[in-house]
Amino acid sequence: MNPQIRETAAEWLVEFRTATPGVVARRQFASWLCASPEHIAAYLNMLVLWEDARGYDEKRRLDIDPLIALARTDHVITDLQVVYGAADALAPERLASPAVVTQKTILRRLLGPRTGIAVLLSLAINCGLWWIAIDSRNDGFTTQIAEQRSVVLSDGSHVDLDALSNVRVKFTSHERAVELVSGQALFHVTKDPKRPFVVRAGGTRFRAVGTQFDVNRTPLGTVLTVLEGRVAVLTAAGAPRSFFGTMVEAGQQVTVLHGTITPPQTIDTAAVSGWTRKLLIFASTPLPVVAEELNRFNFRHLIVAGPELDHFEVTGTFQALDPETLTNFVLFLRRQPGLAVLEQQDQITVQARPAP
């Protein structure tokens, strides 16, 4: 079944089970149901799962408290490395606690009577990855190709770092400063009105108090997407429109290029944070940006030559970690009549085919 249908069905079910949807929602739901038998099948399946789940763990074998503790320090990326560290005045016990919880939860899962062999095996393998040394002096984090990381900062905020990315952290008593040197990161910022959380990328500053936002440095500018809360954008070049900068609200995206901020656009934030689920989701995304994101996961880089292809847009969803993704994408590019593709040992160059 198409995952999109499944997700929509799940969203509707949650809507109907946790709230009383209004007349507009009910009509939307009705027309969604009438659009396809697949929608109906998906909804009925979700309903059964939902009802079944009431009987889940009736004997209360699962201790919820460690799970809650873990969830409070949750990272979108779960089965990758978790590194604790960075910044000023680190209380050792504070650093240690989330990691201990993690271990306890895994042990509980390992020993849990209902856990199957397959899960045991996969957890045993994952265990090794979870336990990473603490280096409190380290104030920079770098990821390699196809490597993603979650970093918990000393204030409890955390950063999901995309592949081939680099951040530097410097916390002072009046500011929590993070520099995104390259790549992309998703910031989950804890509230601290006295110390704003400021992300610098090139000459631009993104200031938040408590929120979730994604910053992506692409060849066509730095893209800010706000998932929760609000973020103020302050550019260095040129006078900002106001002292407080341009406010970007949840669900909106702006691109900053050479000190100019595009008007905020409402977008699908789930697509932007897709990379944390190892999905590259593009919706009318310019080819140079697509290439940049693909290159974060492949040693063989895709080079877009010349500015002509800035307007060549790509829409689609790709598995970031699937080795076929690049191959298939290059195949797709080869089929485009307007493009010339040159494959070499360590790179693939694509450029606009000159008009005959």
Next chain:
Amino acid sequence: MESYKGAELLSKSQKNFVAEVAAKHAVRLRRFLAARLRNTADTADLAQEVFLRLLRVERFERIRSPEAYLLTIASHVIHQHSLTNVNAPVTSDAFDALLDEHLATDSDPVAQVHLERRLEALDHALARLPPRTRAVFVLQRRDGCTLDEISAQLGISRGAVKKHLARAIAQCSSQIQEPRQEQR
């Protein structure tokens, strides 16, 4: 999905009606779909039949509670199906509505085995979810917490709780139905 926030509320009696209809038909639907979750052909047949009937309803989108209507129709289709198919393990009679769900499954060993098998599959699927998504799901379904309670416990917004809930059931359902695909 975001555009309908803040739309007007159903009246109290209307709300109860929806819950009643859902509870009434849940037993029958679960029994029918339980044994067939993996047999997508049966589910697809049911969905197809329900779909055709919905299309015959004039101005279905104007119906006050489309979900209750959907469940009623699905339940009727199953009822007819069980009448024409003697071997089908589906029993349905007027008492269904009166039976408590647990009572219903306890008294039917086949249904009980099916339920246990599904809960086991659900357990495996849940283990693969990120901690926050799993916590939201367990708090809501097992512990019966409200959205606000979960939001306070986990320090995330109400909207985020809903998103995690939806993600949990979507991913579990996909795990259970297409386990191989998800293991990539």
